[in-house]
Amino acid sequence: MLWIDKSSHNKLFICSPDLKVKVHGICGKHKSDELFDLSSIEDFFNNQADNAPLAFLREGGRGLLRIDENLIEKAMCLVKFWSSYDVISFGDKEKEEYTGPNDLKACVCRFCRRGDPKVKFKKRNAHAIPEALGNKLIFCNDECPDCNVTLSHIDKELAEFLKYRRSEGGIRNKKSKIIKVYGHNFFYDGSSRKLKISPLAILEEKESEYYVKLEGAERITHLGIYKALAKIAIDLMPRNLVDEFQSTIDWIKGEFVPQKLPNVFYIYQSSSVSQPLVQLFVRHDETLNLELPRCIVALTLIDLTFLFIVPLGKGEPIYMEDHIKDYLKCIIQNAPEQSIDCIDMADRIGKYAHVKKWISKDECEIVDQSEFNSFQEKNPNQVDFPEFDASLVKILSCQTSTEYLSPRAELTNRLRIEGSIAKMIHLSIAFDSPPVIRCSWEIEIQAINNRETALRAHCTVVVSHRCISRVCSTEFGEVSPFFLEYVVGVACEHLGEKIADKFCQYDFLQLAGFLMESQGLVPPTKESTEQSVMTTHVD
Structure with a gap:
């Protein structure tokens, strides 16, 4: 018999x-037993040709199956996956578990690489x-106290x-x-299970x-959720x-923002857990299936897995959106297709997490919206600028100069924007004489897989605006x-034209948005908050 996976249920024979x-x-022994009528099983085997290939699959309660091309493809996918990964589980042992050395003096921090005596571990x-x-049970010995404090904000968006x-x-x-x-x-x-709602929360009504x-009160981003998940990993x-x-x-620590990330999938569970459960699937070194991701995680929090x-493992490709999708059935074999959804990591715009659900009228109290106004998000800026109009802008000059260009053509010719780290350094904005503004900054582009620098450049753009107050506030410095x-974007396009023969595959038209995001300067969305981050699953 050939085991399809590491369970004792799925096999080919x-x-x-x-x-x-x-x-x-076996069936003959139970012929007179009213509780065990095995005649249908005996008939199934009798009707098979000698030495016919069969499969027994637990998934979906499907049981014995004749082998066809689809089943073989599924079985080979399972064999490929389970023969390539070692599985490490946490949270299911009902006792404290620790990662890292038991000897705290031997610890070296995973995030800052400092060890004893520069930092004391606890x-x-x-x-x-x-x-x-x-x-309450899973701890990391080798995350130092300093990084534990410094990186604590990473958890915020996932918690929100x-x-x-x-x-x-009832999570405490x-x-x-x-x-x-x-x-x-x-x-x-x-x-107390007490719920108050505004009339504005009601989308539909029955008897x-x-x-x-x-709708939650604080903005979150998909990128922030993924960063928190990655830190856990x-x-x-x-x-x-x-x-x-x-x-x-380095991404978790805020040193750069990746342009592309694979999607995060999630599945609703029929029951909740109070203690998180984790499975790490680590591709072992002996496998020949090196195209599989080095590490995949299944993390169950409350009623979601x-x-x-x-992402961003050394020597790994930049995995695209749904790369993991083909392996989801290997990890959670009983999950119906319609219960699996994903978080689109291409969407970096801040939204409000919300839950949509049916509630009994007896379980809630309707109050005036004014009771919730104090929880409305405040604009962090002093100035609300009007809608941007490019027709009011005039570019007076644009200068770009290359300070360093990698001599390795293999690097520059093959580098794509999704495989790079781009940083905007020393941004300076000065008013020459209103309405003229001088903007200057440096750009550094590195390969994401080995952090090799491909380009450093300096950009200066002098620009005028017919109504400067529409885009700048000297009073508040915004x-x-x-x-x-x-x-x-004007400078990036100009730079791209100058070195197009060296960066054959790099999209300089997208570089402006990439640089803005790396600086935390993503323009606010004009979209309404109707876009859901997650809805409550309804069975």
Whole structure:
């Protein structure tokens, strides 16, 4: 018999004459047993040709199957996956678990690479999964106290993403309390199950129910969610694997923003867990299937299982959107297709997490919207600029100079924007004489897989605007991000034309947006918050 995977349920086998005799013997023993009518199983085997290939699959309760091309393809996919990965599990042992050396003096921080005596490590100092998400058992010995504090903000967007679920699921925070959730149009107390909603939260009404959209109060981004998931993976993976994900660590630490990332998939579970559960699938060195991702993670938080590739591994390609999708059925074999969804990592725009669900009218109290106004997001800027109009802008001069160009044609000719790190350094904005503005900055482009520098350049753009107050405020020192992206785009296009023969595959037309994002200067969205980050699953 050939095992399809590491479970004891899925296997391929040959229906030999000897097997038929054994099946006949087993079924014969139970012929008079009313509780075990095995005649249909005996008939199935009797109707097969001798030595016919068969399969037994647990998935979906499908049982015995005749082998056809589709089943063979599925089986080979399972064999390829499970023969290529070692699986490391956390959270299912009902006891404390630690990653990193047990000897704290031997620890070297995964994120800053400092060790004793420069930094002192402490037992239970760093939760490998945020405690706010229910983790009481899984710790990372070799995340130093400094990095634990410095990187604590990374958890924020994932925690906000799951805020309502945390309260509804009774997940207790660091103070062992179930949190209260304040949103744009609702208030929920998980301890008392008390829910207040604004009339604006109601999308549909039935005789005894409301269909509501409960919208969170803080913006989150898909990129921020992925970064939090990636940090969890770095804390949990074997220590000898960490060095292969130095670019991932640099991204987590905010040193750059990747242009492309694979999507994160998630699946709704029929029940909730209070303690997070994790499976790390680590591709072992002996496999010949090197095209498989080095590390895949299945992380269950409350009633959701996130499935994602740990991105930016050394020597790995830049995995595109749905690269992991073909392997989801290998990881969660009983999941119906319609219950699996994904977070589009190409979407970097800030949104409000929200939950859509039917609630009983008896379970909520309707209050005036004014009760929630204090939880509306405040504009962090002093100035609300009007819609940007490029026709009012005049480029007076654009100068770009190359300070360093890699002599390695193999690097520059093959480098693509999704395989690069791009940084905007020393941005300076000065008013020569209104309405003239001088913008200057440096650009550095590196290969993401080995951090080799491909290009350093200096850009200066002098620009005038027919109504300068529409894009700049000298009083508050603010500039419209749409205006700045337009100016940066002019220089990037000019630079791309000058060195097009060296960077044959690099898209300089996209570089302006990439640089803006790396600086945290992504222009705010004009889209409404109707775009859902996640909805509650309805069985």
